[in-house]
Amino acid sequence: MPVAQSPQVQRVVITGIGVISALGLNQHQFWASLIEGKAGIVPFDQPEYGQIRFKNAAVIQGYCPEDHFPDKNAAFMDRFAQLSVVAAREAVQQSGIEWNEDLRERTAVITGSCIGGRIAEEVGYWNLFHLNKNRVHPLTIPLGMANSGASQISMEYGIHGATFTFSTACSSSAHALGHAFWMVRSGAAPMAIAGGADAPIYFGNLKAWEAMRVVSPDTCRPFSLDRAGMILGEAASMLVIEPLEAALARGAKPIAEIIGFGMSSDASHITQPSAEGAARAIRGAIRDGGIAPEQIGYINAHGTGTEANDKMEVAAIRLVFGEYAERLQISSTKSMHGHTLGAAGAIEASATALALDRGILPPTANFTQPDPECDLDVIPNQARTESVEIALSNSFAFGGLNAVLALRSMQ
Template identity: 45%
Template sequence: MVTGQGVVTPLGTGVEKFWSGLKSGSCGIREVQSFETDELYITIAGEVPDFDPRERELSKQLLMADKYSQYAGCAAREAVQQSGIETPISDEDAYRTACIIGSGVGGLTTLEFSYKMLFKENKRATHPLTLLKAIGSSASAHVSIEYGIKGPTFGVVSACSTATHSIGVVYQMIKSGLIDTGIAGAAEASLNWGATRAWQAMRVLSPDGLFPFSKTRNGTVLAEGSGILVLEEYEKAKARGAPILAELMGFGMTADAADMVNPSIEGASTAMKMALDEAELAPSDIDYINAHGTATAVNDVNETRAIKHVFGNAANNLSISSTKSMHGHTLGACGGIEAAASIKALEENFVPPTIGLAETDPECDLDYTPNVGKKRDINYVMSNSFAFGGLNAVLVFGPNPA
């Protein structure tokens, strides 16, 4: 059961602010403010606005952490508070609680700053906490310390599928009886000059905006943030009167084993089918798909074809959207942020839009909810994450089973 969720996004911090932005079709992609864009032709990004860790009253340890860990800590706190879990976690429950929070690249901005100090400023040493701030398991470690979690604690790394894999791993741990409760998701704060320079060298970034499934799409837009869920075993959540937001019913994961950047239809469609099978649902049961929808030429067409392959005629009855059009591509964190969007869609029977969709690509011929969101009955939702390296992960959510 999902009993709590928290987000930090370019549309704002906190699920309600984020969801309000999605419903209204707001865009969090803007001109970069946090670093110089000299010598860059990509000058837009999805930066988290007005995030002051001191104003967020983060702990002393998190105040000394990399921004990606701070985002994770902030999102986790919202999720934990909503879930009503008593913290610090009791000794009785500590070893049966997991903290799986990943990141695609970890503390990349810390590393860039340190290399600048060494190689440009000719400093003799870096900050003494550089290593601890940069490593990809820092966020999970910080959150486990915050709440006294002593069970499985580590970070997952699978590029843009990281958060979805993290949530799926906790789901499997609960199903196997290893744990009763888990905090799961990912965080990313890799917006800096060097990272943008590396991404633009791949020719996959748009200088204009992120327009999924559009005929005129010309690339994705980098963003930052965090998405965290609290998952609990049903009877435990029910016994303590926890707010059950949704049931995580199915999880599928595959690898294309084909190409680092060109996704396959088989890998994505098999992951979707696995998630449906585990949820014991037919394709026609799904009402809404939060698509991976990166606005790259190949991804959007392949995802469309994969959906058609799995759903058949039922694909024509789906509502689909890519919320990345509004919050940007938050890399490893996107699956957590989009899971929160999917759960809110389920809760409110509302499909968020895909903004910037003036003319659809003829090869992307499904209902992508262009520009304006809509009300519809939603019983089951699917959230897709398809990463570089052909790493695919899919979640299926349904209503509170009570």
């Protein structure tokens, strides 16, 4: 049966990727850790966190704000916003953009963040309720805004185009990338800087996740029979996306092509995921990309390492792909960089794009023994050298909000 073609106006490619995470301070370090199967999950060392049942997180090592920002600028930026700008700088540098008046006027900046600048808010609450102070920092509101990462990127480059932020829990930056893709494909924007950031390693947030009892006491083992939960991680990833024709005209090297985006709502439960809802988003991305399911060779799974998510995701994949699911190669890079919440969709789309570009599929690290209910090829522990034409990047969020990106290799 012929596959219906989506109404694409322009082919859209990724020409720059910036990443800062527990796997390293840049894209090179991130990729090296991914293909090595090296997890960035470490004990957090803040003394006040001693009351937390779990002791590990995927924390960025070696990041110093003063290496990137003058004090006067850093004072207006919560940690997640700083990470947003650092990642955007790397993406823009790799893309080789030569800014002109038209690009600055119309380029879009679209980001995702689950929690925004809560570190600044937590400091204020601590001062009020623990230290009995009567005032909070005068910049608490602008520091805490979830859109401050997007705004800071806009100011960094003098960009005047559409600039906004999605907050859809763990699908936030996947929604940001998908809508940026649609804007560039339709011609609504000539280029976009899109991605996400979150910095969730602070006491109040750790206590909140502790109360949910979904965080692992040691490490993240997605799809393993003995998996014990997720691991929180902090990160930012930003991507530069633009029309293929424009990228080639200016001599840029495309990393991968974005070909489809699908999204859905489970409309069923605020925390328990639905295989049917996830499957709708996967089908949407396939349909939007004008491709057949059998063309897909790799899926970067949402793969949180929780009991509920991993079984649901395998069930959703089987709903969409049927018997072909047995031939798919799937991995969860959360096993290495942790669950980065609002940054997850972007950091995992970046991993997927790099995998397509370099012909290496990252593994599911920390894998121990198969779960009969997660009985697909999850690329256990060792990266796999294999060229794949088309891949998906899955994001499934609390609230039942699902977002899936389809990417194609340029090789």
